[in-house]
Amino acid sequence: MSRLYDSIEPNVIDDEMLQKAVEEQGPQEEAGLLAKKEASISKMSWRYNILKIDNLWQFKNLTKLQLDNNIIEKIEALDTLVHLVWLDLSFNNIEVIEGLDALVKLQDLSLYNNRISKIENLDTLQELQVFSIGNNNIQTLENVIYLRQFQNLRTLNLTGNPVCENEVYSAFIAAYLPDLVYLDFRLVDDNSREMALIKYQYAIEEMRHGETLAMAKQQVLDAQQKQVEYHKRAYVEYLNGSFLFDSMFADDPEAAKLLYLPGVSLLDSDFTYKSKFVAICENLFEYGLKQYEKREAEVALFYECLNEALEDNHQQCSKILRDFEEKNHGVHKGPRVRDGERKIKLAEYNYEITKLSDVLMTEEMLLVDQLELSLPPFVQTLDSRKGLLKGIPVLCFLTFSPTMAQCRDLENQHHEKLLEISVNTLEKIVKSEFDEEMPDDVRMLFVDKDTIVNAVNASHDIHLLKIDNREDEIITKANGWASTLVENVHKTEIQRNRSRVLEINQYVDHLRSELDNMDILET
Structure with missing residues (x-):
């Protein structure tokens, strides 16, 4: 309606x-x-x-x-x-189900009485238990099969949709959604479900087979994606193979043309250039993973030492507070008379409060100093790897330049050989000694020496740019991670210090307030 x-x-x-x-x-x-x-x-x-x-x-x-x-x-x-x-x-x-991807905790969803014609875009709602989409425009039974993926779905309302007019509607739903308990406000009884499963047995078995294959494929993809995410955290994603090498040539419009030159294919006939390049990338990949594991372990150790320092401070301050309370227990009690002894005790209590405040603030300042002594070396390790916390190195920084330099050296060697072949080919063409067939777009490169040299150099520049960009990406990510880590350490410590100072002041203010009340009572 x-x-x-x-x-x-x-x-x-x-x-x-x-x-x-x-x-x-x-x-x-x-x-x-x-x-x-x-x-x-x-x-x-x-x-x-x-x-x-x-x-x-x-x-x-x-x-x-x-x-x-x-x-x-x-x-x-x-x-x-x-x-x-x-x-x-x-x-x-509402006409389209959308915009719900972030609601991963959603259990109960009602879209009753809208203008929706298709059940879709609910994949992330794996906690869904109750789904009401009655009085919409759902037309086909096949669309309802989409809900099979929601293993927690127990209540479904489709009443009022055109699909409900199908004579096999109830049996179809009961068969394809076997875990459903309530359909259209009615309990799905066991007998009806059993009959439905028999009726659609073969179709469901075929579907389950397809679902099993799809699930296995998805698990492989998820595992691969998980692995890539792990590699990204180490800044070495897609360096475990020929990805970088292939991308150099894939984005090089001159590379395909230069392959037609005689002898170019022999440059790498035994895959020397590619195999060496890939080997360097794989070495870098393995190095990056090891450094990542080492870095994570050392950062975890830093936080462990940091937490130990905080815990030691907490224990020390707790002892100070216990000693204060034991020493001054009962000060506010006793006879409320105006005698010199009572005034002396109150004055002593006031002194003890001041002393407590000074001691607690001193402990906090000592802790801050201790952490400040630890943090600068921690920052320093991002560049020098020399920082220590209680004698323990806290960070192992990645250095990729030497390895990438090897890639550049290989590319330079390949470029020199390619340039030599190109110039020799040009000389043969000028002397009419070149009789091999060559595509027109390739032959256009041999109009003069400048043209062919520029083409070879352009190809070389593209390859070097790919290598440089990959190196810059690694260093930028590593530096970004390091800066964020240090910033978070400083920010957390500042917040902790402010909170602790506020806590001390509030406690001392409370004690002084009690003391003031005792003074009033005495007078």
Whole structure:
């Protein structure tokens, strides 16, 4: 059924609407203030004649969202709601299922009463348990097979779609979605399911075979992708083979032409150039992986030492606080009389508070100094690999230049031989001593010496540029990683220090407040 809003102006979710929703649906009083500040209430509902979803980025902790009975035409702007488990978009004007990829925790999805004609684009929603898409325009039973991939799906509502008019609808769904418990608000009984499975036995077996093959293929692809991601973290992706060498020639328009020159094919007849080039790349690949593992281990060791220092400081400060509390236990108790002894005790307590503050701040300053002594060498290791933390090297930096220089040397040698063959060929053509067939575009390179030399040099430049770019990419990524790592270490330490100083001040302020109250009582 469609809904008319002829007399109401369409809206976009804006700040005023969000504020109103938080005030109406969020917790009240102090908890309400926190909700407004953090924008993290668990459920929000809007029925404001909304046309477009927007401005929800601030509600990143939202778990339930209800946008039913609006005029929304497109699912969008939900990417930040990664904690959403329940989403109601029923009674809208949505035509395409989209924009849900980031909602990987979603368990309950309602798209009831929209204009959707195809079930699609739900692949990432593997936690889906309840799916309502009734009163839409789903036409074919085959489209419902798409839902087989959702192993947690137990409740499905398709009622009101054209597909439901098919006489085998219920049996088909029961057979192809064997884990389904409820279909169109009714329990799928075991007898019906068993009969359906028998009816579609052969088709399902064939489908399962195809699914098994597809799954095996996908597992291989996933493993390969996982491996590539690991190689990327070591900055050596696609160096374990001829990828770099092949790319040099693939992007070189002159290379194919120069292959027609007599003797060029003999330059690499035994694959000397290519095999040596690939061997260098593979050595670089293995070196990079070893350095990555070493680097990760040393960074982990750095953080282990760092955490040990923090824990030692924590234990020391805890002991200081325990000693203070034991020494001053009962100071605020006792007879409330105006005698000199009582005033002396309060003065001593005030002195102890000041002393405690000084000791705790001193411990914090010592810790900061200790970490500062560790951090500069840590930064230094990014260039020199000489930094130490408690005598332990903390970082092994990658150095690729010597290996890439070998690639450049090989390319230079190949270029010199190719240039020599090209000039010799030109001389034979000028003397009419060259009688081998040659394509017209290749023969055009031998108009004069400058033309052929320029062509060979252009080819050479492309190859060198490929090598240089790959080297720059490695170094840039390594430096970027190093800078980010150091920045995070500094940032975390600054935040920890500020938090610790604030904690000490708050505790000391609390003690002084108690002391002030005791003074008032005494007077």
